[in-house]
Amino acid sequence: MELDxxxxxITGGAQGLGAAVARRFAEAGATLFISDVNExxxxxxxxxxxxxxxxxxxxxxxxxxxxxxxxxxxHGRLDVLVNNAGIEGDAAAPKDPEHxxxxxxxxxxxxxxxxxxxxxxxxxPLLAKDDGGAIVNFSSVAxxxxxxxxxxxxxxxxxxEHFTKSLALYVAQQGYRIRCNTVHPGxxxxxxxxxxxxxxxxxxxxxxxxxxxxxxxxxxxxxxQEPEDIANAVLFLASESAxxxxxxxxxxxxGFTLSH
Ligand SMILES: NC(=O)c1ccc[n+]([C@@H]2O[C@H](COP(=O)([O-])OP(=O)(O)OC[C@H]3O[C@@H](n4cnc5c(N)ncnc54)[C@H](O)[C@@H]3O)[C@@H](O)[C@H]2O)c1
Numbered sequence: 679m680e681l682d683x684x685x686x687x688i689t690g691g692a693q694g695l696g697a698a699v700a701r702r703f704a705e706a707g708a709t710l711f712i713s714d715v716n717e718x719x720x721x722x723x724x725x726x727x728x729x730x731x732x733x734x735x736x737x738x739x740x741x742x743x744x745x746x747x748x749x750x751x752x753h754g755r756l757d758v759l760v761n762n763a764g765i766e767g768d769a770a771a772p773k774d775p776e777h778x779x780x781x782x783x784x785x786x787x788x789x790x791x792x793x794x795x796x797x798x799x800x801x802x803p804l805l806a807k808d809d810g811g812a813i814v815n816f817s818s819v820a821x822x823x824x825x826x827x828x829x830x831x832x833x834x835x836x837x838x839e840h841f842t843k844s845l846a847l848y849v850a851q852q853g854y855r856i857r858c859n860t861v862h863p864g865x866x867x868x869x870x871x872x873x874x875x876x877x878x879x880x881x882x883x884x885x886x887x888x889x890x891x892x893x894x895x896x897x898x899x900x901x902x903q904e905p906e907d908i909a910n911a912v913l914f915l916a917s918e919s920a921x922x923x924x925x926x927x928x929x930x931x932x933g934f935t936l937s938h
Contacts (some may be wrong), residue, residue, distance in 0.1 A: 679707035680917040684751045687711040687745070689736050689797060690763030692719035694868035697818070699760055699906030699912050700727050706913055708758065711749055715763075736763045736793030742800040747806065756804040757811040758916045761794040761838075764816055766831050769873055775829045782807045783830040789839070790834035798845055804823065810855025812916045815842045817860040817927065822935045825932025835862075845926030857924040859915045861868065864897065898933030902923055 686703050690696040691712035700712050700723055710729030717733050724731035730752070734745050767773070771782040786873035794815050805811035818835040822842050825832030839860045843894070846858035865871055877888035894902060911930045914920055929935050 679705075679844055680708040680913060680919070681708035683707070683760065685709045685711070685749065686754055686758035686760065686916070687712050687713065687749060687756060688760040688762055688800070689734060689793070691723055692716040693723075694867060694870060695863065695908050696755060696760070696762040696911040697723045697828075699762060700724075702731065702909035702913050703758075703908065703916075704728060706746050706917070707757060709753065711745075713745060713763075720908075723784055727831040727880075736761070737788040739800075740795050742796045746800045746804055755807055756801055759797060759801045759805060759811070759813045760912060760916070761797045761813070761815045762791060762806060763791045763793055764835075764870070766768065766828060766870060766874060769877060773828045774826055774831065775843070778830060786830045787837070789833050791837045792870050794838050795841060798841075798858070802849065802856070805856050806849070806852075806854040809856075812920070813845070813856060813858040814844070814860070814915045815860045816910050817842070817862050819864045819929060819931050819935050821860075822862060822927075822929065823938050828874070842927075845927045850924065857915075857920065859920070859925065860927045861908060861911050861915065862927055862929040862931065862935075863892065864903055864907060864934040866903045868905065896934070896937070897931070898937050903932060 691700045692714035700702050706731040712724040712729050713732045713734035716736050721731040729841035734741050767782040767786040772778050817839045820832040821835040821839045842858050842860045849856045876886045876891050879886040
């Protein structure tokens with residue numbers, strides 16, 4: 679199995695894509711740590727996949743230190759870090775560049791960008807031990823296209839992509855055998871995307887279902903992706919099959935970025 683004998687930590691694993699990655703990693707034989715701010719659902723996912731739950735707000739540096747210490751204490755190693763936790767910010771706040779409040783930008787960047795940075799920063803020493811490891815950071819197609827309807831979110835995901843390339847080069851220059859890549863999901867119908875579609879549908883004066891049906895027609899392969907499609911890509915980048923792939927951006931979007 680691809681992740682046999684490997685220890686993996688997933689942030690934002692209580693639902694959506696993080697939970698799908700946890701399930702796929704469990705099938706691949708990984709020893710799992712699931713973390714989230716949502717304790718109840720995070721524990722349920724951890725129980726389901728035979729992993730351990732650790733409460734973690736990714737924007738809290740002290741909490742990151744504690745989590746990495748606990749993984750180190752339990753196994754003395756970390757092979758895979760998946761920085762999946764992400765938010766779109768206050769649903770009621772305007773998202774365009776002219777009206778969006780600084781508070782929303784700060785909240786979004788604190789989780790999406792700073793959370794990813796803090797995870798990488800604190801996990802590096804443990805990942806670098808022994809035979810090295812892999813980091814998979816969650817960006818988005820929003821980093822690859824202009825997104826005036828979710829400006830701060832898109833900018834934060836572009837920052838994650840750029841940071842990951844810098845990180846990949848830095849760790850290689852240090853002689854750490856750690857590969858660092860980003861995944862860029864297109865549209866997966868998780869709670870996050872439902873929230874966005876609800877808002878955009880209301881602005882367009884239509885229903886969320888109608889909006890989703892129209893949106894689907896803009897995806898060249900004609901379907902929304904399933905959480906498992908993203909999880910499979912994360913597993914590939916985390917596994918030895920990708921052992922010379924680093925600093926790369928992998929879109930899993932049914933061709934959406936090709937046609938926009
Ligand atoms: N769903 C999509 O179509 C899509 C598309 C592109 C990118 N993404 C990205 O994929 C990742 C997962 O998205 P999703 O759709 O599963 O979202 P989701 O909202 O369903 O799940 C996000 C998870 O992150 C957790 N979280 C939020 N803030 C946190 C914090 N401060 N610390 C720790 N955990 C926190 C939430 O509790 C939740 O469990 C995100 O980074 C998102 O930006 C999703």
